[in-house]
Amino acid sequence: MTFTRPRQDNDVKMSMKIIGALTIQRGNTVLHAQDLGGPKPRQILEILLINFGRPVSKNSLIDLLWSDAPPQKAMVSVESYVSVLRRHLQPGYGKTGPLRTTTGGYLIDSTTVDLDLARFDSLVREAQWVSADAAYPLLLDALALATVPLFTDELTPVWAEEERRRHAAVVTNTRVYASALAAATGRTGESIFWANQALLDDPLNEAAWTAVILGFEKDGQLAEGLREFARYRSMLDRELGCAPSATLREAYSRMLMATANSHSDLSDAVTALLVLNNQLSRITNGSVRPHEGSDDSYARAAVRAAQQVLSSFLRRVNEAA
Numbered sequence: 001m002t003f004t005r006p007r008q009d010n011d012v013k014m015s016m017k018i019i020g021a022l023t024i025q026r027g028n029t030v031l032h033a034q035d036l037g038g039p040k041p042r043q044i045l046e047i048l049l050i051n052f053g054r055p056v057s058k059n060s061l062i063d064l065l066w067s068d069a070p071p072q073k074a075m076v077s078v079e080s081y082v083s084v085l086r087r088h089l090q091p092g093y094g095k096t097g098p099l100r101t102t103t104g105g106y107l108i109d110s111t112t113v114d115l116d117l118a119r120f121d122s123l124v125r126e127a128q129w130v131s132a133d134a135a136y137p138l139l140l141d142a143l144a145l146a147t148v149p150l151f152t153d154e155l156t157p158v159w160a161e162e163e164r165r166r167h168a169a170v171v172t173n174t175r176v177y178a179s180a181l182a183a184a185t186g187r188t189g190e191s192i193f194w195a196n197q198a199l200l201d202d203p204l205n206e207a208a209w210t211a212v213i214l215g216f217e218k219d220g221q222l223a224e225g226l227r228e229f230a231r232y233r234s235m236l237d238r239e240l241g242c243a244p245s246a247t248l249r250e251a252y253s254r255m256l257m258a259t260a261n262s263h264s265d266l267s268d269a270v271t272a273l274l275v276l277n278n279q280l281s282r283i284t285n286g287s288v289r290p291h292e293g294s295d296d297s298y299a300r301a302a303v304r305a306a307q308q309v310l311s312s313f314l315r316r317v318n319e320a321a
Contacts, residue, residue, distance in 0.1 A: 014098055017116045018049050019167075020148040024089070031088070033153045040065060041085035044078070044106075046154060048099070050163050052118050053110030055102040064159045082106060117167070120145045124174055132184045139178040143194075146171045172201045179211040188219045204239060213251055222255045229255075 017023040022042065024031040036042040047064055048056055062074045071077055082099070090097025098112045110118065123142035127135035150167045154160045175198035182191035195211035202208065209232045216225030229244065229252045236242050243249070 013112055013114075015114045016049060018046060018150055019116050019120070019146055020150075021153045022046065022151070026090075035088060037081075037084035037088045040077075040081045041088070043154070043157065044081055045085055045089065045099075045108075046151060047159065048106060048108045049115060049117070050150075052108055052113075052115050055105045055107040057105040060105070064157070067158065116145050117150070121170075124170070124177075127177070127181075132181045136178065136181040136185055136187075139174060139181065142174060143171070143178060146174070168201055172198050172205065175201075176205065176207045176211065179208065179215075183211060183215060183218075188215050191215045192219075204235065206245060210245070210248060213248055217251050217255055222259050225255050226252065226259070 013026075015025040022033045022045075033042055036045060043065060044061060047061060058075055058078050061078050062070050065078070066074060086094065086097065086099055089099055095101050098109045100107050100109050108115075120142045123138045123145075127138040127142070130138070146167075150164045151160045175194045179191045179194035179198065182188070182194060192212055192215040195208040195215065198205055198208040199212070209228070213225050213228050213232070216222070216228060229248060232248070233244050236244060244252075
């Protein structure tokens with residue numbers, strides 16, 4: 001006589017992806033957003049996945065699925081949608097598959113599902129507890145998972161957009177963190193790369209701009225560093241009406257002086273620019289007012305001298321041209 005062993009919970013192992021388009025792999029079967037029984041069953045799964053391993057109440061599902069306008073029998077509808085979802089997600093397993101029933105709600109069993117978002121979060125957390133040399137590869141693995149936004153085929157619901165924004169902010173911070181670790185471990189080019197990646201999502205991110213500019217300075221690419229500083233300063237002034245940090249202003253001065261030292265004909269002009277830049281910074285920071293009294297006569301004289309030197313240099317440049 002042949003006996004058939006009852007299916008056990010650990011028979012169902014799935015891989016699920018919500019970074020990008022929803023994709024589910026169950027053995028040799030691959031499911032996509034359109035394979036789960038309709039929009040509402042699919043959205044229930046997505047909501048459970050962003051709460052991976054944690055129970056979500058039926059009332060919470062109702063609020064997220066219908067916002068302020070739930071149907072009259074919303075609770076019955078949720079239960080019906082979950083039944084539809086189970087038939088498509090875990091056929092033959094009923095309530096014993098990864099989609100579990102809890103008191104007053106549901107959850108996805110994190111022991112039977114490999115979720116890309118959970119792996120990303122786990123790698124980022126792990127990187128915070130190890131050395132820079134060990135952390136950097138972990139962040140690279142995490143960022144390799146996060147090349148596109150969450151839920152790219154779920155554009156309408158408010159909860160999906162909120163999760164996209166939250167995850168995008170985490171990815172940006174992770175890129176900045178990777179940039180800092182790359183710099184700390186002597187990977188200057190990679191540090192600049194990851195900082196620039198962060199700036200694609202957050203163009204005013206000060207930490208990312210600092211990594212880019214200091215990275216170019218460290219790498220000896222002074223012209224690039226000066227150009228990026230000018231871009232950032234212009235952007236800050238236009239968008240926020242403020243100036244770069246003291247750290248970046250000091251880096252700007254160092255790069256100007258280094259450039260001048262390598263080109264003797266620029267030395268006087270650069271020194272004049274530094275005098276003007278220093279005075280402008282004092283005015284911007286409120287430590288001195290333009291045209292204030294005689295007690296600042298030395299500073300005003302220095303500015304006039306710097307202006308003369310710079311004008312003379314520019315005149316020579318124009319004549320040479």
